[in-house]
Amino acid sequence: MQKTVAVLGGGIGGLSACYHLSKSSQISKIVLLEGDGRFGGWLRSTRREDGAVFEHGPRAIRPAGAVGRNTLNMVEDLGLESEVLPVTHGHASSKNRYLYVGGQLHKMPSGLGGVLRTVPPFTRPLVQSVLREILISKGKEEDESIHSFVSRRLGTELADIAIDSLCRGVFAGDSRRLSVRSCLPILYKAEKARGSIVLGMLLGSGPEPDVPTSALAKRASQENWAQWSLKTGLQNLSEALEERMKDVRSVELHRDSPVKGLRMTGNTWEIKLEDGTIKADHIIAALPAKALASALPSAAQPLSQQLREISTVTVAVVNLEYEGSVLPVTGFGHLLPSSEDRGVLGVVYDSVPFPQHNRNGGPTTRLTVMMGGAWFQEVFGNPEEVTEQLFVERATQAVSSHLGITTPPVWSTATINKDCIPQYYLGHWKRLEIMRKYIKDHNMPITLAGASYDGVSVNDVIFSGRTASESLVGKV
Numbered sequence: 001m002q003k004t005v006a007v008l009g010g011g012i013g014g015l016s017a018c019y020h021l022s023k024s025s026q027i028s029k030i031v032l033l034e035g036d037g038r039f040g041g042w043l044r045s046t047r048r049e050d051g052a053v054f055e056h057g058p059r060a061i062r063p064a065g066a067v068g069r070n071t072l073n074m075v076e077d078l079g080l081e082s083e084v085l086p087v088t089h090g091h092a093s094s095k096n097r098y099l100y101v102g103g104q105l106h107k108m109p110s111g112l113g114g115v116l117r118t119v120p121p122f123t124r125p126l127v128q129s130v131l132r133e134i135l136i137s138k139g140k141e142e143d144e145s146i147h148s149f150v151s152r153r154l155g156t157e158l159a160d161i162a163i164d165s166l167c168r169g170v171f172a173g174d175s176r177r178l179s180v181r182s183c184l185p186i187l188y189k190a191e192k193a194r195g196s197i198v199l200g201m202l203l204g205s206g207p208e209p210d211v212p213t214s215a216l217a218k219r220a221s222q223e224n225w226a227q228w229s230l231k232t233g234l235q236n237l238s239e240a241l242e243e244r245m246k247d248v249r250s251v252e253l254h255r256d257s258p259v260k261g262l263r264m265t266g267n268t269w270e271i272k273l274e275d276g277t278i279k280a281d282h283i284i285a286a287l288p289a290k291a292l293a294s295a296l297p298s299a300a301q302p303l304s305q306q307l308r309e310i311s312t313v314t315v316a317v318v319n320l321e322y323e324g325s326v327l328p329v330t331g332f333g334h335l336l337p338s339s340e341d342r343g344v345l346g347v348v349y350d351s352v353p354f355p356q357h358n359r360n361g362g363p364t365t366r367l368t369v370m371m372g373g374a375w376f377q378e379v380f381g382n383p384e385e386v387t388e389q390l391f392v393e394r395a396t397q398a399v400s401s402h403l404g405i406t407t408p409p410v411w412s413t414a415t416i417n418k419d420c421i422p423q424y425y426l427g428h429w430k431r432l433e434i435m436r437k438y439i440k441d442h443n444m445p446i447t448l449a450g451a452s453y454d455g456v457s458v459n460d461v462i463f464s465g466r467t468a469s470e471s472l473v474g475k476v
């Protein structure tokens with residue numbers, strides 16, 4: 001099979017698809033089309049001349065599980081081992097996560113003591129909910145909101161406070177609308193397989209994908225890593241992939257090349273760009289779902305309609321730098337449940353896990369305040385009309401009232417990440433099934449990849465690029 005494959009979208013998902021395809025001799029040409037002036041999508045790091053690094057998108061990657069191993073295998077293959085900044089499970093930022101509830105910071109329960117005792121803001125020991133959970137009968141629904149699932153199995157207090165906050169800290173989303181089946185498949189499968197989350201966690205609830213273990217992945221496991229970043233920021237991962245792809249003869253990289261339209265003539269795709277047309281035998285679409293919907297031909301309207309219904313949320317990210325060590329606590333950061341403050345989602349204490357990203361000389365504290373998400377429009381209005389200055393002010397106020405840091409930051413920047421996190425609402429699994437059946441039934445040579453479908457974490461998205469490549473060329 002000698003084919004031309006076009007990969008649409010040069011975020012980490014599209015770059016991963018290219019990387020995996022480029023290892024196969026079955027593909028004669030791979031064309032990566034990115035609409036923006038740079039590759040990497042949401043992986044964006046500011047590197048200041050004084051050595052400070054600030055993340056505007058993802059800031060840490062988990063090494064755990066098959067998808068975590070898969071990313072580390074790629075990191076090793078790209079020669080980035082010496083750039084990795086690991087954080088172990090024993091580190092304060094892995095052990096300490098906080099909730100800001102009732103105007104106070106509360107450390108989330110951890111360890112045996114935390115589970116056995118009543119730990120505020122909760123009114124009874126976690127162990128009670130956990131033991132009771134084993135006896136609750138299985139749900140009968142095909143899907144359920146995360147909030148409803150957790151209320152049913154673990155009680156409303158955990159759902160209203162802990163799970164509401166967790167959904168804000170991963171999806172910037174509303175636990176009452178997000179699907180447990182698609183967002184937290186591990187919990188959904190545990191209930192289906194073992195009748196209980198607790199038993200599912202203890203006994204396992206299904207096989208993991210088969211992913212080999214590189215020396216780096218082995219090191220991560222032996223050294224008990226909980227998360228990792230890179231010395232010059234996570235943008236370095238997309239840059240290393242881009243550099244690798246430049247060295248592969250079969251790969252053509254095009255930036256500033258937004259896809260304007262797609263047409264099928266016979267078995268061939270015609271991809272309309274601003275300045276011409278490219279032909280391809282197969283497309284891997286690693287674009288946001290709505291961007292793909294806009295490009296598809298009108299004949300594929302049923303597919304476009306499903307794609308358009310995959311919502312996204314906008315997150316304002318404010319990076320703040322303070323002189324000296326000013327945090328009153330140490331840890332990963334804190335989250336706020338939606339009942340506390342709808343606009344402010346949480347604060348990451350970046351300088352705790354990654355002090356290496358502080359500027360050279362003299363201690364500093366780097367924080368990131370995340371705002372908006374599913375509540376963006378309601379609290380801040382139209383993202384096109386809000387100023388970045390407003391977010392810096394709101395963020396500084398939040399840091400002052402939550403953490404008592406009243407000195408002004410010495411440096412700050414705000415970015416409004418429009419439509420940056422897809423929301424897997426109730427029934428997302430069914431939508432995926434309908435879309436993939438449509439593609440199959442209509443023999444459309446297109447594969448979906450990226451954050452819109454099977455997981456939003458960097459690991460999930462990299463794995464989606466690999467799966468898309470394997471669906472074409474098999475394992476390489």
Ligand SMILES: Cc1cc2nc3c(=O)[nH]c(=O)nc-3n(C[C@H](O)[C@H](O)[C@H](O)COP(=O)(O)OP(=O)(O)OC[C@H]3O[C@@H](n4cnc5c(N)ncnc54)[C@H](O)[C@@H]3O)c2cc1C
Pocket residue numbers: 008009010011012013014033034035036039040041042043056057058059060061062257258259260286287288291295315317417420421449450451452456457458459461
């Ligand atoms: C603020 C924030 C914090 C996060 N934190 C973490 C974290 O700590 N850990 C973690 O694991 N994950 C995190 N994530 C999630 C993760 O970063 C993203 O889900 C992932 O980067 C998405 O990658 P992608 O390639 O699917 O999409 P994108 O990055 O959106 O890439 C899609 C690409 O398609 C391009 N494009 C769009 N339209 C067109 C067109 N018509 N033609 C051509 N190109 C087009 C875009 O320019 C973009 O480059 C975070 C995300 C955000 C926004």
Ligand SMILES: C=Cc1c2[nH]c(c1C)Cc1[nH]c(c(CCC(=O)O)c1C)Cc1[nH]c(c(C)c1CCC(=O)O)Cc1[nH]c(c(C)c1C=C)C2
Pocket residue numbers: 062097098166168169170171172315332333334335345346347348370456457458
């Ligand atoms: C406050 C908003 C956000 C914070 N991070 C994100 C948002 C929207 C985005 C995000 N964070 C994580 C992921 C990847 C998920 C994965 O499966 O790896 C994404 C897309 C990691 C993460 N962050 C928190 C948790 C519980 C997780 C899951 C993995 C893990 O346990 O490490 C909690 C958390 N996120 C933020 C804060 C302030 C916070 C907790 C204190 C910021």
